[in-house]
Amino acid sequence: MQGSRAAQFELYKLYAKAMYNVALRILNYEEEAEDVLQEAFLDAFTRIVDFRQETTFGLWLKQIVINKSINYLRKRRMEFVSTDEISEVPDEDSFDYSEMQLQAEEIRQAIIQLPDGYRVVLSLYLLEGYDHEEIAHILKISENTSRTQYMRAKKKLKSILEMKGMRDE
Amino acid sequence: MNNRLETFVKENRKAFDIMEPSADLWAKIEQDLDHKKKKKPVKLYLWMSAAAAVVVVFGLVWLYVGKLQNKDLEIADVSASYAKKEVHFTGLITEKRDSLAIFASANPELYKKFTADLRKLDEDYEKLKAELPTSPNQTFVVKAMVKNREIQLQLLKQQLLIINQVDDYKRVNQI
Numbered sequence: 001m002q003g004s005r006a007a008q009f010e011l012y013k014l015y016a017k018a019m020y021n022v023a024l025r026i027l028n029y030e031e032e033a034e035d036v037l038q039e040a041f042l043d044a045f046t047r048i049v050d051f052r053q054e055t056t057f058g059l060w061l062k063q064i065v066i067n068k069s070i071n072y073l074r075k076r077r078m079e080f081v082s083t084d085e086i087s088e089v090p091d092e093d094s095f096d097y098s099e100m101q102l103q104a105e106e107i108r109q110a111i112i113q114l115p116d117g118y119r120v121v122l123s124l125y126l127l128e129g130y131d132h133e134e135i136a137h138i139l140k141i142s143e144n145t146s147r148t149q150y151m152r153a154k155k156k157l158k159s160i161l162e163m164k165g166m167r168d169e
Numbered sequence: 170m171n172n173r174l175e176t177f178v179k180e181n182r183k184a185f186d187i188m189e190p191s192a193d194l195w196a197k198i199e200q201d202l203d204h205k206k207k208k209k210p211v212k213l214y215l216w217m218s219a220a221a222a223v224v225v226v227f228g229l230v231w232l233y234v235g236k237l238q239n240k241d242l243e244i245a246d247v248s249a250s251y252a253k254k255e256v257h258f259t260g261l262i263t264e265k266r267d268s269l270a271i272f273a274s275a276n277p278e279l280y281k282k283f284t285a286d287l288r289k290l291d292e293d294y295e296k297l298k299a300e301l302p303t304s305p306n307q308t309f310v311v312k313a314m315v316k317n318r319e320i321q322l323q324l325l326k327q328q329l330l331i332i333n334q335v336d337d338y339k340r341v342n343q344i
Binding site for chain 1: 175197
């Protein structure tokens with residue numbers, strides 16, 4: 001069992017940082033993200049027998065982390081679809097970033113400022129690489145909702161970045 | 170042009186994973202793992218101790234039975250040739266006893282007396298058998314046991330003879 005503990009630590013070292021960022025993007029709270037990380041690794045290590053090599057360990061772990069993070073969000077009574085905004089359809093150029101000088105750190109900061117629903121969908125799509133079908137499945141919303149939420153998130157993100165740009169100038 | 174943001178993020182993906190979890194997080198996970206591991210062995214130990222208890226009980230019973238059997242030292246354990254003799258005698262004795270029992274119905278009084286004599290010899294035999302395991306001279310005891318059987322056989326032969334004669338006498342008298 002000592003050898004397996006060393007192996008577990010290797011896996012932790014390999015994935016902890018990436019998984020922590022995944023959880024943090026969804027939750028926006030460092031404490032909760034760490035709780036999720038702790039639970040996720042514990043789950044993964046104790047259920048490692050269930051892990052079939054259909055995917056990589058990293059993807060499997062990521063799924064656990066995301067599911068746990070979403071559950072934490074739900075505990076906060078977060079609603080993924082806010083009905084009052086459903087009629088609002090973003091226009092084309094609102095998510096056109098072509099004229100902007102993009103900087104990773106600024107985008108990262110801007111994502112943090114997004115409301116929960118936007119941030120989660122945008123993070124899952126833009127950073128975790130899930131498509132709308134998968135996001136719909138994870139969040140138990142329709143694919144269409146995922147799409148419109150993403151577009152709105154992008155629009156909002158742009159406006160945050162623009163505001164920041166104006167402040168900086 | 171529409172997916173400039175997506176392309177940018179893809180190209181700079183690493184720049185978005187810059188936050189670090191606390192340094193002591195692994196220690197917490199390790200603690201949890203130890204805790205979980207401890208729980209399982211408890212169940213395992215419970216099982217193992219139950220199994221061990223069963224084994225111990227069986228072992229004790231086996232030893233006890235073994236001791237009892239050791240006490241029941243047989244003639245064969247001392248001398249094979251005497252044992253053969255004894256078996257031979259015992260076989261004949263049973264045979265004769267059966268024959269005697271057949272005649273017994275005609276002479277119940279006599280049969281009772283005969284069986285009393287035989288019982289006395291049998292008791293002696295059992296006494297000898299009980300002495301055997303602790304006796305300093307086991308060959309001597311075995312000899313005595315075989316002799317006892319021989320006497321039983323002789324006695325039975327005589328008893329059969331007597332019963333036969335009594336029967337003959339009775340038949341003659343009836344005629």
